[in-house]
Amino acid sequence: MSRTSRVRLILLLTFCLVVGCGGGASDSDREGNAGKDPGTTQRESPQRETALVTVPEGTVFVIALDQGLSSKTNSRGDPVQAHAVSAIRSEGQVVVEEGAKVRGVVTEVEGSDRIKGRAFVALNFTSVETVDGPRNVETTMVDGTLEAKGTKKRDAAIIVGGAAAGAVIGEILGDAKLGAIIGGAAGTGVVLATKGAELEVEPGTTLNLKLLKPLEVTVTKGYASAH
DSSP states (O other): OOHHHHHHHHHHHHHHHHHHHHSSOOHHHHHHHTTOOTTOOOOOOOOOOEEEEEEOTTOEEEEEESSOEETTTOOTTOEEEEEESSOEEETTEEEEOTTOEEEEEEEEEEOTTSTTOOOEEEEEEEEEEEBTEEEEOOEEEOSEEEOOTTSOGGGOEEEEOTTHHHHHHHHHHTOHHHHHHHHHSTTOEEEEOOTTSOOEEOTTOEEEEEESSOEEEEEETTOOOOO
16 A cells, blocks of 8 residues: 555544544433423523502401410510411402411500509510511500400400500509500500409410501412411
8 A cells, every 4th residue: 555545544534533523412412402492491480470469457367475474574675476376368369377477565564563453464566477578567456355264254354455555554553644655656455454463364365456557568479378
């Protein structure tokens, strides 16, 4: 074989090696691309639609205390935590889930050792956990009674909310002006013990709260509570 023929053969073999090594897709590449639309390797997730939902003023919902209350051991400024007994819905949407945290504060406490003999704890619930995070709220307790299990109704504690709360506090403290100041805080409600007894409220006790102002929450449309 001539020298020119050998050079041509070497060039031909080199060309075949280059084409054979890099000219085709590997099995793994072909398997990975199977079933994909040409030119569409990644699709964006569709955006879920949201809406601003309003829970109207005057809406009443039930909460259960996560802790006990006592006119002997509680002090002004103590935090109070409770949870929603059932979901709050508005405009067909869940705004507050069942079990969502409701937080407040003790605004005043008085034992039964005063002449009036009526122990009380004044409360103000100020925030609720919504489906879009915690929101500040203005609420008041709905007037009623707290009747402990196994007791007679005359032994039940009394709940006073709204404008009357300040008057009740002022009468017990013997200071109408102070009562008006304490009761004037938006949302203050009072739990009164029977005359001569200390106030003891057990965890799990339910209270009715009423919104004093609308509650606006951004929700995902079609959202349903998991409970």
